[in-house]
Amino acid sequence: MALPFAYNWxxxxxxxxxxxxxxxGIALTVAVLLAVVALVExxxxxxxxxxxxxxxxxxxxxxxxxLSSNFTREMYQDLKFKPGIARAASGDPKASLEMVTVVSLxxxxxxxGMNVTLRGLSPTGVEMREGLxxxxxxxxxxGRREVVVGASIAERFPDxxxxxxxxxxxxxxxxxxxMEAGRGVANSEIFADLNQLSADYNRVEVLxxxxxxxxxxxxxxxxxxxxxxxxxxxxxxxxxxxxxxxQKASGAPIQYIGTLVAVIMAIGSSFAAMNTMYxxxxxxxxxxxxxxxxxxxxxxxxxxxxxxxxLLSALGGLVGCLLILSLNGMTTGIGNxxxxxxxxFNFHLGPKGIGSGILFSLIMGAVGGLAPALxxxxxxxxxxxxxx
Amino acid sequence: xxxxxxxxxxxxxxxxxxxxxxxxxIGASLCLLGVLFAIxxxxxxxxxxxxxxxxxxxxxxxxxxxxMPIFYRERIKQIPGVQEVMAYxxxxxxxxxxxxxxxxxxxFATEPEKLFVVRGEIQVPxxxxxxxxxxxxxxxxxxxxxxxxxxxxxxxxTLTGDIFPVTLELTVRAIWDAPDNDEVxxxxxxxxxxxxxxxxxxxxxxxxxxxxxxxxxxxxxxxxDAMFRNATVQTRTETEQAFGLSFLAFLGNVKAFLLSxxxxxxxxxxxxSANTMAMSVRERxxxxxxxxxxxxxxxxxxxxxxxxxxxxxxxxxxLGCLLAAGLCAVIRNGPVAFPQVRNLSLEPPVVLxxxxxxxxxxxxxxxxxxxxxxxxxxxxxxxxxG
Numbered sequence: 113m114a115l116p117f118a119y120n121w122x123x124x125x126x127x128x129x130x131x132x133x134x135x136x137g138i139a140l141t142v143a144v145l146l147a148v149v150a151l152v153e154x155x156x157x158x159x160x161x162x163x164x165x166x167x168x169x170x171x172x173x174x175x176x177x178x179l180s181s182n183f184t185r186e187m188y189q190d191l192k193f194k195p196g197i198a199r200a201a202s203g204d205p206k207a208s209l210e211m212v213t214v215v216s217l218x219x220x221x222x223x224x225g226m227n228v229t230l231r232g233l234s235p236t237g238v239e240m241r242e243g244l245x246x247x248x249x250x251x252x253x254x255g256r257r258e259v260v261v262g263a264s265i266a267e268r269f270p271d272x273x274x275x276x277x278x279x280x281x282x283x284x285x286x287x288x289x290x291m292e293a294g295r296g297v298a299n300s301e302i303f304a305d306l307n308q309l310s311a312d313y314n315r316v317e318v319l320x321x322x323x324x325x326x327x328x329x330x331x332x333x334x335x336x337x338x339x340x341x342x343x344x345x346x347x348x349x350x351x352x353x354x355x356x357x358x359q360k361a362s363g364a365p366i367q368y369i370g371t372l373v374a375v376i377m378a379i380g381s382s383f384a385a386m387n388t389m390y391x392x393x394x395x396x397x398x399x400x401x402x403x404x405x406x407x408x409x410x411x412x413x414x415x416x417x418x419x420x421x422x423l424l425s426a427l428g429g430l431v432g433c434l435l436i437l438s439l440n441g442m443t444t445g446i447g448n449x450x451x452x453x454x455x456x457f458n459f460h461l462g463p464k465g466i467g468s469g470i471l472f473s474l475i476m477g478a479v480g481g482l483a484p485a486l487x488x489x490x491x492x493x494x495x496x497x498x499x500x
Numbered sequence: 501x502x503x504x505x506x507x508x509x510x511x512x513x514x515x516x517x518x519x520x521x522x523x524x525x526i527g528a529s530l531c532l533l534g535v536l537f538a539i540x541x542x543x544x545x546x547x548x549x550x551x552x553x554x555x556x557x558x559x560x561x562x563x564x565x566x567x568m569p570i571f572y573r574e575r576i577k578q579i580p581g582v583q584e585v586m587a588y589x590x591x592x593x594x595x596x597x598x599x600x601x602x603x604x605x606x607x608f609a610t611e612p613e614k615l616f617v618v619r620g621e622i623q624v625p626x627x628x629x630x631x632x633x634x635x636x637x638x639x640x641x642x643x644x645x646x647x648x649x650x651x652x653x654x655x656x657x658t659l660t661g662d663i664f665p666v667t668l669e670l671t672v673r674a675i676w677d678a679p680d681n682d683e684v685x686x687x688x689x690x691x692x693x694x695x696x697x698x699x700x701x702x703x704x705x706x707x708x709x710x711x712x713x714x715x716x717x718x719x720x721x722x723x724x725d726a727m728f729r730n731a732t733v734q735t736r737t738e739t740e741q742a743f744g745l746s747f748l749a750f751l752g753n754v755k756a757f758l759l760s761x762x763x764x765x766x767x768x769x770x771x772x773s774a775n776t777m778a779m780s781v782r783e784r785x786x787x788x789x790x791x792x793x794x795x796x797x798x799x800x801x802x803x804x805x806x807x808x809x810x811x812x813x814x815x816x817x818x819l820g821c822l823l824a825a826g827l828c829a830v831i832r833n834g835p836v837a838f839p840q841v842r843n844l845s846l847e848p849p850v851v852l853x854x855x856x857x858x859x860x861x862x863x864x865x866x867x868x869x870x871x872x873x874x875x876x877x878x879x880x881x882x883x884x885x886g
Contacts, residue, residue: 130775137771140764172665174594179565180663214563227563282732318699366757373761376532377768383525384772387518391779444753452565 114412115403120420123392124427131424134388138428138473139435141377146436146469148370150461152363155446158457159360161295163352164242166198168335170322170349176358178212178321179229179451185209185317187345194338196331197324200236206325208237211310213320214453215280215302217269226445227453228265229301230280232309232319240325244298249274249289254305257312260289262299264443264456272302280304281312297356300445300455323352362448362455378476381428385480389421393488400488401496414489421481422474429473433466504800508807515780522776523816526858529769530820534846534854535827536762541850542840543748544755548741549679551621553714554583557743558707558724561734564590567703568733576707579723581716586614587704589689593659593668605645606682607659609689612640618710621678628653628674638673639687646675648683657685666695682839709737744840766857769813774865777809781869788873789881798874805873809866810859817858821851 124131170191175181192207200206211232216225238244238251247266252258259280261272271277277284285304293299310316326332332351339349393400400413439459448455512519558576560566567589576585588610595603612633616622624632624640632640641651651657651672659668670687693701709724711717721737728735738746748754781788788801796804825846832844873881 129778133771133775133778137768137775140768140771144761144764174660174662174665176662180592182665214565216561216563227565373532373536373765376528377765380525380528380532380768380772383521383528384775387521387525387772387776387779390517390521452563 115416135428139431142432145374154460167352232306389484397499417485425477526816527819531823534824555740624676632674639670640674645683777866805870810862813862
């Protein structure tokens with residue numbers, strides 16, 4: 113026969129100060145873990161949101177990032193008539209030659225400047241990015257020194273505002289629009305006209321990469337194989353998805369450190385929970401004796417104390433989740449070593465994150481509660497009744 | 501106070517299990533705090549070594565990823581106070597299989613004849629140094645790198661370029677030792693340049709400037725940047741130490757990250773310690789009443805309880821420092837992304853700070869129960885049933 117659940121709950125309420133302090137300790141531990149989970153999850157979502165499954169990104173063989181890749185106009189001319197490339201309404205192939213570089217923009221909290229990805233592309237390139245919408249202003253015009261900035265750039269950098277000028281390459285460029293790409297990485301990029309930008313950077317012939325759209329999913333793989341086997345082009349083609357997938361690694365150091373910290377804190381919190389539970393067992397020695405006299409088995413005593421410990425830690429876990437849920441949607445930035453620039457994204461704590469937080473707290477409760485519960489279950493009735 | 505010490509120790513040992521658990525709990529948290537303090541110190545308070553204090557790094561103002569003209573070297577050299585200017589270039593490239601993180605280490609194209617002047621702390625046998633300088637396809641590697649990949653003098657290393665469209669065939673001609681223990685490979689910049697297309701020759705990523713004395717470093721930084729202010733390519737010059745920190749800033753707000761974790765950890769210890777002290781005082785209210793009838797003043801009772809809390813948390817602090825020293829060693833020997841933590845250790849100021857935090861936590865956490873106990877009247881206390 114199991115003891116009623118309300119018995120555990122009331123016991124926790126009676127010792128409310130101790131309960132609150134222990135639960136809060138567990139809450140903080142869970143909060144540290146979840147802060148990291150929310151950060152990494154948010155970063156991953158940003159990369160997952162970018163990349164159309166039909167898009168293929170072509171870079172020079174050996175390049176792991178658009179920044180270090182070289183792609184000549186000549187290569188582009190050869191490439192754009194490959195079979196399997198979709199065509200726009202105008203009849204032009206959906207292939208966008210792009211130039212990618214980084215610029216340093218000053219921000220209030222870092223006057224030295226943060227690196228931001230700058231992308232030069234043609235109107236076709238803009239058109240190909242379907243999730244992209246213009247939030248304010250207008251698109252840049254070809255042949256003019258105009259840029260459109262991503263939404264999070266507009267938010268984070270005071271200079272990136274419609275009507276202001278940004279210094280790029282050798283001249284000042286007008287900010288004419290703000291674009292939004294859902295959660296995608298284009299939010300942290302600046303777009304400008306390819307020809308004007310490459311002229312300003314003295315790299316008219318040598319650009320960075322080429323983004324192409326396949327007609328359908330079968331064509332994607334055929335196109336990739338075709339391009340990778342083309343000796344003359346000497347390029348490395350992969351789906352856009354795959355490219356951004358590899359960049360998830362930028363969150364790895366924080367994930368690694370954060371998890372380590374959370375685990376060490378969890379060890380500390382487990383000891384604290386153990387302390388609280390031992391105290392609970394000691395205080396209720398007579399009560400345990402009485403329960404045994406009434407006919408409750410050792411097993412149900414064990415279970416009852418274990419449940420109490422789990423309840424205590426779950427309480428802490430919940431509070432921890434609530435603490436971090438308040439961060440949800442907050443924007444932060446992290447350096448991306450692939451593109452050598454900062455990517456902005458939102459903290460995100462989903463059901464999976466919350467689940468892992470609660471599980472983490474339950475583990476602490478189980479580790480901390482097991483030994484005291486065993487001690488309670490092992491008590492002899494007579495000695496228990498005689499204890500004060 | 502001193503005469504109460506035996507009483508304090510006896511008291512804290514009375515409930516052994518509780519004391520042990522508290523000490524372990526505080527120990528785990530303080531271990532973390534100690535390591536975080538050590539990392540923070542390594543990042544933000546490390547004194548530059550005498551060699552490093554004389555060095556500056558110049559790069560393109562736009563970004564490290566954008567090169568500068570190589571002829572800037574001669575112009576920088578003319579600035580008074582500059583002893584030597586060495587051009588060097590981050591090569592990146594791929595060694596064996598890039599998917600194995602073990603194969604990732606820093607590779608720089610540089611000017612070998614200047615390397616051992618600018619990086620004076622590098623120690624290498626004279627004949628190896630000469631062999632490295634003399635051969636165009638030679639490379640020099642740090643001892644940790646040689647050990648990791650089991651490389652010996654005369655071994656060949658092939659690096660496939662990614663930023664640069666070249667494949668380099670290098671021969672190990674020198675293995676050097678340096679205090680910061682880094683896994684770095686240096687090779688001839690000339691060898692790299694001759695493999696590049698005409699459009700990309702004559703460019704360099706960074707200059708390392710050696711000043712005549714640490715005192716003129718800041719002046720030189722200003723002068724270099726002023727010199728190129730109106731040129732097509734502008735520069736940013738900073739001390740080597742600041743340059744290293746800029747990588748850290750790139751990772752995000754590391755300072756805030758470290759400090760908020762420290763705050764969360766400290767608060768957790770506070771809770772744990774407060775909980776323990778509240779429990780142990782509650783059990784002892786009657787005893788306090790008896791002590792008062794025996795003539796203990798409220799002040800001495802306060803002192804005994806506070807002392808007990810401080811003793812327990814200091815014990816936890818000491819354990820934490822021991823654990824932290826071990827964890828520092830693990831971090832030191834693990835895969836390290838930042839050179840600042842390569843010599844991570846728990847230095848005396850960090851230990852002192854950690855112990856001070858422990859003592860303070862003990863004091864604060866026991867203040868409320870101790871005050872309560874000291875104020876209870878004898879009658880109330882002796883009537884208490886525990």
